Amino acid sequence: xxxxxxxxxxxxxxxxxxxxxxxxxxxxxxxxxxxxxxxxxxxxxxxxxxxxxxxxxxxxxxxxxxxxxxxxxxxxxxxxxxxxxxxxxxxxxxxxxxxxxxxxxxxxxxxxxxxxxxxxxxxxxxxxxxxxxxxxxxxxxxxxxxxxxxxxxxxxxxxxxxxxxxxxxxxxxxxxxxxxxxxxxxxxxxxxxxxxxxxxxxxxxxxxxxxxxxxxxxxxxxxxxxxxxxxxxxxxxxxxxxxxxxxxxxxxxxxxxxxxxxxxxxxxxxxxxxxxxxxxxxxxxxxxxxxxxxxxxxxxxxxxxxxxxxxxxxxxxxxxxxxxxxxxxxxxxxxxxxxxxxxxxxxxxxxxxxxxxx
Amino acid sequence: xxxxxxxxxxxxxxxxxxxxxxxxxxxxxxxxxxxxxxxxxxxxxxxxxxxxxxxxxxxxxxxxxxxxxxxxxxxxxxxxxxxxxxxxxxxxxxxxxxxxxxxxxxxxxxxxxxxxxxxxxxxxxxxxxxxxxxxxxxxxxxxxxxxxxxxxxxxxxxxxxxxxxxx
Numbered sequence: 001x002x003x004x005x006x007x008x009x010x011x012x013x014x015x016x017x018x019x020x021x022x023x024x025x026x027x028x029x030x031x032x033x034x035x036x037x038x039x040x041x042x043x044x045x046x047x048x049x050x051x052x053x054x055x056x057x058x059x060x061x062x063x064x065x066x067x068x069x070x071x072x073x074x075x076x077x078x079x080x081x082x083x084x085x086x087x088x089x090x091x092x093x094x095x096x097x098x099x100x101x102x103x104x105x106x107x108x109x110x111x112x113x114x115x116x117x118x119x120x121x122x123x124x125x126x127x128x129x130x131x132x133x134x135x136x137x138x139x140x141x142x143x144x145x146x147x148x149x150x151x152x153x154x155x156x157x158x159x160x161x162x163x164x165x166x167x168x169x170x171x172x173x174x175x176x177x178x179x180x181x182x183x184x185x186x187x188x189x190x191x192x193x194x195x196x197x198x199x200x201x202x203x204x205x206x207x208x209x210x211x212x213x214x215x216x217x218x219x220x221x222x223x224x225x226x227x228x229x230x231x232x233x234x235x236x237x238x239x240x241x242x243x244x245x246x247x248x249x250x251x252x253x254x255x256x257x258x259x260x261x262x263x264x265x266x267x268x269x270x271x272x273x274x275x276x277x278x279x280x281x282x283x284x285x286x287x288x289x290x291x292x293x294x295x296x297x298x299x300x301x302x303x304x305x306x307x308x309x310x311x312x313x314x315x316x317x318x319x320x321x322x323x324x325x326x327x328x329x330x331x332x333x334x335x336x337x338x339x340x341x342x343x344x345x346x347x348x349x350x351x352x353x354x355x356x357x358x
Numbered sequence: 359x360x361x362x363x364x365x366x367x368x369x370x371x372x373x374x375x376x377x378x379x380x381x382x383x384x385x386x387x388x389x390x391x392x393x394x395x396x397x398x399x400x401x402x403x404x405x406x407x408x409x410x411x412x413x414x415x416x417x418x419x420x421x422x423x424x425x426x427x428x429x430x431x432x433x434x435x436x437x438x439x440x441x442x443x444x445x446x447x448x449x450x451x452x453x454x455x456x457x458x459x460x461x462x463x464x465x466x467x468x469x470x471x472x473x474x475x476x477x478x479x480x481x482x483x484x485x486x487x488x489x490x491x492x493x494x495x496x497x498x499x500x501x502x503x504x505x506x507x508x509x510x511x512x513x514x515x516x517x518x519x520x521x522x523x524x525x
Contacts, residue, residue, distance in 0.1 A: 152431040152446060154454035156467035172469045175485055176451040241456065242470035242482070256461055259472065259481040352449075352486035352512045 003056065007246025012233055013341040016334075019229055020221075026086075027217040030209050034090020039083050046079070058250045062236055066141040071162050071235050078228055082220070089209035089216075102206035156240045156253065165234030166227045172242065173336045175347065175357035183329065190326040194219075197319050197326075222330050261346035264288045281351055288349035292358055295332075300324045406430050409504040411496075415441055415525035422457055422475050432491060432503055433457065435475060440522045443491040443503040444477050450484040464488070478511070487511040492520045 009015065026033045053059050062068065092102040103109060146155065160168045170179040202211040209216060237244055239251035249255075262271075268287045269277050278284045304312060304324070312320045339345040349358040367375065410430055418441065423434040431454075433444040448455050453468035464473040465481075472481025477488035492507035501523065509515035516522070 150428070152428050152454060154456075154467050156456055158453055158467040168469065171451060172483055174483065180451065241458075241465040241467055254458070254460055259470065261481060261483075346483070347485065350485060355485075357485045 003248040004246075007249050010237060010246050011244060012237075012337070015233070016225070016229065016337065020225055020334075023221065023225060027213070027220075030086065030090050030093070033083075034087050034093075034209065036087065039087060042083070043079075053247060056248045059247050062247075062251075066144050067159070067162060068235055069137075069141065071231060074162075074228075075232070078224070082224070085207060086209060088207035092206055092208050093210040096208070096210070102208065104206040157238060157242055159234070159238075162231065162235060166230035169230040169234040169238070170333060173333070173340050175355075177355060178358065183333070186326065186329040190329070193322060193326070197315075197323050199315075199319070218327070226330065226333055259344075261340070261344050263346050263350040264291075264348050265350060267343075267345070281353055285349045285351060288347070288358065292349055296328060300328065408506050409502060412443070412493075412501040412503050414500060415523065422459075424457055426503070427457075430503070430505070432505070435477070436525065437476065439525055441493065441501070441525050442516075442522045443493045445489040445491060445505075445508065447489070448484060449479065449486045449488060450482070455488075490516060490521055493523055494520050495523060 009018070032038055054063065063072065088103075092104075095102055159165060167179065167184065170183065173179070174183070198215060200212070200215070202208065233244075236247060239245040239249075239255075240253035243255050243257055245251055245255070264287055265277060265284050269275055269284070282289070300321075304320075308320070308324075315323070336348075339348075347357040349356065351357065406429060410426070412426060412432075412434065415436070418434055418436045420436050423436070426432040426434065427446055431446045433446055435442050435444055446454055448466040448468065448471055450466065450469055450471045453466050455464040455466040455471065455473065458465055462475055463481075464475075464477075466472070466484070470482040471479060471484030473479050473484065473488055477490065479485070479487050487510075490509040490511075492504040492509070494502055494504070496502050504520075507520065509518055509521040
């Protein structure tokens with residue numbers, strides 16, 4: 001009963017929404033999240049739930065697949081480093097609020113040491129430990145090799161390497177040109193551009209949350225919700241035929257799910273106006289083209305006019321519009337996901353004639 | 359310049375050594391580049407022929423037939439007196455869908471695109487139907503499937519002359 005409820009609630013619509021809500025709460029209540037008590041409490045809760053879930057045979061099968069072990073390690077590391085940075089930031093915020101210096105700025109922490117031996121020794125030990133870890137791993141877990149590649153056959157489910165599973169999950173909602181080329185390029189350019197867009201000197205050399213609230217929350221949303229979380233779904237909850245399976249569900253290749261998807265043009269012309277699709281491609285997709293134009297041009301202009309004047313003046317036009325473009329690109333993913341879940345919408349603009357689908 | 363004060367190479371010697379060095383370096387680089395270039399070409403190419411003889415129309419029952427899928431990447435589909443050859447490449451990102459007889463649909467294992475038996479996409483992210491190959495009868499009445507010519511639904515090519523054969 002409880003397991004069925006969890007299976008049901010882990011469907012992307014519910015779990016993604018829950019994740020975003022929890023993420024928003026965490027960013028709002030840093031006075032709770034940024035404490036050791038919260039860190040320990042969350043860790044114990046997660047371990048207890050995880051231990052209980054491991055007793056389920058089908059969950060254990062998925063989780064103990066050799067491919068999936070790096071992702072469990074990744075989860076632990078992401079959990080640790082995110083919480084630790086927030087904790088350090090919160091400690092400094094408290095110090096700054098009391099009128100003290102951040103911890104990294106105190107005289108004893110500003111003392112300088114030599115790279116050799118202080119840093120290089122640490123690095124050497126890290127190298128040795130990582131090597132030992134990899135060797136032990138290689139001995140205990142067999143490489144998941146399969147038969148020679150066959151161009152007329154694909155394994156089911158066919159999964160990308162674990163670090164690309166977020167991308168593969170994105171591809172469920174987008175055309176390959178968008179999720180495979182355009183969005184990854186925007187992500188890479190955006191990450192490269194961060195130091196040039198973000199000229200706020202606050203937080204240089206010390207942890208802080210309160211002084212960089214929006215920057216940290218914005219980045220963590222893209223990183224945790226749109227990348228790490230999608231990797232989890234793609235790894236643990238996508239089975240044969242890329243169908244969604246709850247964590248306690250057996251991967252039955254014959255699970256039937258209605259996933260009919262409809263293009264916006266079909267919604268508009270066939271369901272809305274009850275006429276056949278126009279022959280002219282651009283007339284057929286006119287609604288989607290207008291909406292896309294509105295999202296990419298009209299909406300940012302309106303938002304800027306209404307709320308963004310200060311920011312535009314502070315950042316300068318080039319930085320401001322680049323940031324706007326990157327945020328729009330990032331938000332297009334959750335928008336598209338929700339449109340798919342609520343309206344079974346396939347493509348807003350569907351022009352397979354030109355291999356262009358948005 | 360007297361012999362005692364000479365400490366290193368003179369100008370002429372320096373350029374000779376420089377020339378030898380550059381020529382050696384250039385030759386080594388060219389050799390390496392040629393090896394890399396050679397590496398780009400496979401030693402053996404395992405590619406099925408682009409056209410093949412697919413028997414006679416009576417070999418096929420109505421519906422989807424999988425007999426050429428593993429050898430040539432083609433599904434034969436027969437319905438309403440028409441026999442067509444369908445590509446088994448998903449139009450979303452090029453994976454190989456699975457034919458699910460119980461559900462009577464093709465389902466792609468990569469991103470969940472689904473197709474009706476006739477190749478029309480209806481599920482998941484696939485933007486257009488499966489492509490069809492040129493199919494015709496040779497003088498002996500055997501079916502020939504020619505994968506070099508594709509017919510795309512969204513371009514209205516499925517009713518073209520060689521996109522199907524009447525049976």
